[in-house]
Amino acid sequence: MRKLFAGLAAMAIAAFGAAEARADKLQDILSKGVVRIGVPLDAPPFGSQDANRKPIGFDIEFAEMVAKGLGVKLEMQQITGANRIPFLLTDKVDIVISVMGLSPERARQIQFTAPYANTFLAVYGPKSSTVNSAATLGSARIAAAKGTTQELAITEAAPKANVMRTEDDATAAAAYITGQADLLATNSIVAQALAKQNPNKEFERKFTIRRSPAHMGVQMDQHNLVRWLDGFIFFNSLNGELDRLHKKYLDMPMDPLPTL
Known part of the structure; x- marks a missing residue:
């Protein structure tokens, strides 16, 4: 019986360790040196393509800022309103930046950051x-x-x-x-x-x-990553960068946003 409990304990510890290793997406991003961010290309001025098919828009530039803030390479993936959450749930992207509104139903599936744009x-x-x-x-x-x-x-x-x-x-x-x-x-x-x-x-x-303010989204258990992103939003609200993006792409200053 002691051997059985010892074996079960070992399995539980191994599973817990694997879950812990899998859970810290922030550390994984920093270790790999790459962040995968899902962005829209069908929703100007948040995301579209210019004449040379280069991605442009509020969410595109914001994704670039996030990667720079993390000090890693940006890997952008085009997403749509229908597949934003599935891409997170199936681990095809680490972060969604796609003018996404928060709802209680969505919050049962993914975790939202503080809002970054007012719409x-x-x-x-x-x-x-x-x-x-x-x-x-x-x-x-x-x-x-x-x-x-x-x-x-x-x-x-x-x-x-x-x-x-x-x-x-x-x-x-x-x-x-x-x-x-x-x-x-x-x-x-x-x-x-x-x-x-x-x-x-x-x-x-x-x-x-x-x-419907716009929020970034991450996988449900990524607390370290969402906390870093909240700090990133806070910092860029104070230094005027989010206000600059609002004026550049939305033709308006950034009004005070609600908090979570």
């Missing part, structure tokens, strides 16, 4: 549309990227809404711009950028879904 979610459409709430959507076809906070919120608020669920934000925007959809549910800053790029298309805000 809200809303539904946009032409001035002629009489929609002014989720209850008045009626048969209007509303485009929203699958798995995003806005798509989930619309579905919850209006289960019978005619939602056109696209694979990413760019496809949702294209559906509205080309007339395949009557309305668009998206981030306020994304709508602002789309309006500038498409001056002949109306982007009137029909109703606000909710305030």
